[in-house]
Amino acid sequence: MKDFLIASLLLILIISGSCDDRIDVDLPFSESVLVVDAWIDNLPGEQRIFLSRSRPFFDTLLPQFVNGASVQVIDDQGDVFDFEERDPGEYVWTPPTPEETFGEIGRDYTLNVEINGDEFQAFSSMNDVPEVDSITLKLEIEEDFFPDTSYFAEFFARDLLGSGDSYWIRAFKNGQYLNKPSEINVAFDAGFSEGGNIDGLIFIPPIRDGINPEEENPEDDNEFLSPFQPGDSVFVELRSITNEVFDFLVEVRTQTDRPGGFSEIFAVPLANVPSNIVPLQNPDQQVLGMFSVMAVNGLGNRFGDDDIRISD
């Protein structure tokens, strides 16, 4: 939708003298606050939680890590998962046996963090997640703003019955995670949002198509590169998330996907993204970040010539 608006506005861009340029802005930064980075899933292997502090907006050095904290996750049966500090600010839970994975679908989890006597808490649940049925590759001829022959991937999965399920779809092209803000792909049931009320269906097309990398053609500003080529591989990771995490990811995308140009006319005001971390001693204390426990299903595909579907 937004892409289409922007595409339409390209015409005006041609006739008008709009421009976008870098400027220097002084952003006063007074004090950093605690950042909790606790995204845990049921994939094999260790689970990591990071504690650090926020830094000035233009800072590109590594964040300042928070050492010596006690980090613990407890499930609703009272089972405790201890996260031990390995590197500064990195707290790790190692499965007792290599086959064992973290947690169980349907359980609720509490995160407890203690730093120099200050305590922080957050809640999450591991919800169920459907299988990814298939991934296909489509050949599109003469798609506007793309090269004449372009390949688009599409995945198929069906939302679980019952409304209120949230999912996060992470896509990888040739093993590389698609990490641009505009590539954050989330679903509420099979659609975009809670108010949409699309339950139990195969994810709607914009979500299915949301696994294609967005790369501008370096030689032509008004064109994108073909997202895939035959022979490329794609991996789709479908994660169950809580509605809180859904809102967080939507807001991260809104706040960080700033392609500039005419989309600025329809930008929403900058605002803080939500956090589910609660400071226990001092309710006014600012804390950033999320605690999210997720179940994951994934599927990969390397596109041979036989996999290509020609778009009708």
Added chain:
Amino acid sequence: MTQRLFFSLTIIIFSFSAFAQEKYTINGYLKDAKNGENLIGATVYVKEVESGTATNFYGFYSITLPAGDYTLAFRSLGYSVVDRSIQLDQNLRIDIELQSEGIELEEVVITDRPEDENIVDIEMSVEKLDISTIQKLPPFLGETDVIKSIQLLPGVSTVGEGASGFNVRGGSVGQNLILLDEAPIYNSSHLFGFFSVFNPDVVQDVKLYKGGVPAKYGGRISSVLDVRMKEGNKKKVGVNGGIGTVFSRLTVEGPIQKDKTSFVIAARRSYADVFARLFTDILDDGAALNFYDINLKVNSTINKRNRIFLSGYFGRDVFRQDSRQGFNWGNQSGTFRWNHLFNDRWFSNFSVIYAQYDYGLAFGESDFDSFDWDSEIETWTFKPEFTYFANTNNELTIGGEVTNYTFEPANAVAISSGEVSDISVPTKRAIESAVYIENEQKISDKLTLKYGLRVSNFLYLGETTVFEFEENRVPGERRELVSERQADDWEVIESYTEPEPRIALNYRLNNRSSIKASYNRTAQYIHLVSNTVAATPIDVWTPSSNNIRPQTGQQVALGYFRNFQDNGFETSVEAYYRPTDNQVEYVDGADIFINERIEGDLIQGRGRAYGLEFSVRKNIGRLTGFGSYTLSRSELLVDGINNNDWYPTRFDQTHNLTLSAFYELNERLTLSSTFTYITGTPATFPNGRFEQRLVGDIAIPYLEDDQRNNVRIQDYNRLDLSLTIDGKKFKRGEKRKNEDYWVISIYNVYGRRNAFSQYFGQDLDVREVDANQLNAQTFANRFSVIGTIFPSVSYNFKF
């Protein structure tokens, strides 16, 4: 309530009649002699009593005087004065046609004084722009535009070039009532706001009420923009048109029955796509990119007592990727009006108005995978109004208004691999009604009062789904749904009634100066839900309901008006204060599209706006023009935003200076210029950043103190120039039948990169390889809508 109001009305009317004996009434219409168009706001001055009246929106006047001999002067700005001596011993009907002054402006200045209307008139906080002034202003992107011109007036601003609508005295875009021949226009933009829906070729009169809003208007809390269309030449057929950078235009007008019935039909269309087709195939296979509008009006004088008008507007913007996928929006409206004279002093008008706005979006490549979404607001209005010209000192207006609303927030169907899912949001219905009474009374030669009351009511009706949300919300966060139920057809789900008193006074200090003051209260029952910087075509109007209260506004304004050099210079200073309640804001991350629970994402808060407006206008000489300076503040206070403290709105502009000048180089050349200086727009800047590794190497901005609009971006200033070259009036010694003119203009003469906004982004070229890298390069950017010199040419003709 209503009954009592009508009872008091009756008493007032009778009391007026009581002292109206031994008096006679003169009434009639004032028209332009050249084309028979009605003259709105033209004055009828009675020399013997040093008083007079003005024509109403239909060009009608009525004045009642004791029997005797009088000299009447009929005048309108830009027309020669007509004097008429009468012997008043019976009721008289005098219809007058005034001759346009045309090119003899210089001489007229010497022979006749310009109007002192701004001093005499009770109206304050009102801006009038005649279309000839609008057409002389340097155009935006080569196109004369009514709304862009309005933005030059004191107290009027915009969030930026290319943004839809306008902001009046610190109000938002959705708080302006925009009327085209009485029909509300729910979205005034073409091309996302670059141009407005008004075709300048058929606009007769533009009036903006920033305050002191008459009781006949209601429904929005910020302002009223009343645009009247031309009625069509009653004398002869005329054609005019032109080609600008964006639009090509054509208007045909003329008599159907000479002096009785006339019509005007006008069309405009963007033509870039026509050219584009020659050079590219991007518009083949059903793709489209164009916008157009059509205006139509017919009016007929049936007899001396009855006139009817029918006017319509149809406009659309079409952006289609192929025959299946695209985006379009547009307004449609129709107005039927009947002017009826009950007797010499009772003028009435009945209007039936239809207005509609809709948009549609469609995606998907096949019938098995598609997404269709459209949204609509549709209204029917009936509006009776009666004006009683009691005597020279009293003019009474009573009337009412009933509007039936149908809101279809979203009709949306998603088809996913052949499975159909209807995700439509339930239709909402409402009826807004109002009754009003207003009297304009000349208390003495010096003091005129206008006082009125409007009482409005809003009924939120079934059949629809009624949502109930939690009572106590976490400030600034989404309200969770508690329950929902189905309301029956015509069930009154919620009812609101608001009194809206309106008072204005004019105290004339002398012939050259006056003091004016006004107070009004206004209520707004429908809300434009828009959380982006500029309003978009897909913003949705939503009614007041059990969850959303009506917005209300009050305004007090005080002004001093002073003319110099025989009214050659008009100056004024106005101060205003506008407190408002229940303004609509949004929770962070508000989901405003296709969301049946949208009300849970809206927050209501208070607003306050105040300012000082200085205005100068030079009407005489070769150099004419107007300038305005506004010092103002516009703020909101909303629970859960900006730490519950007041914050400036996006259109808060401390200083706003505009100067427009027109210089007649010679008979054929006019040089125009506009200069604008505006304090930088408020913006929200982050201070910090943080990351979440699994999300990726994305710097998430963080605002330490959670403030809103805490910084100002760079100041805005711009100079535009244009040269109007009138075609030769004579050809080989003979007067040419057709007129034409060229407009050559330069927008943003010194090519300043005025920022629409400053925003913060990050480099997206680097794909994460190592999950431990958290070094996304962040930057600040400035976006300018027009960051260069923008020259343009347009050609216009008339024959």
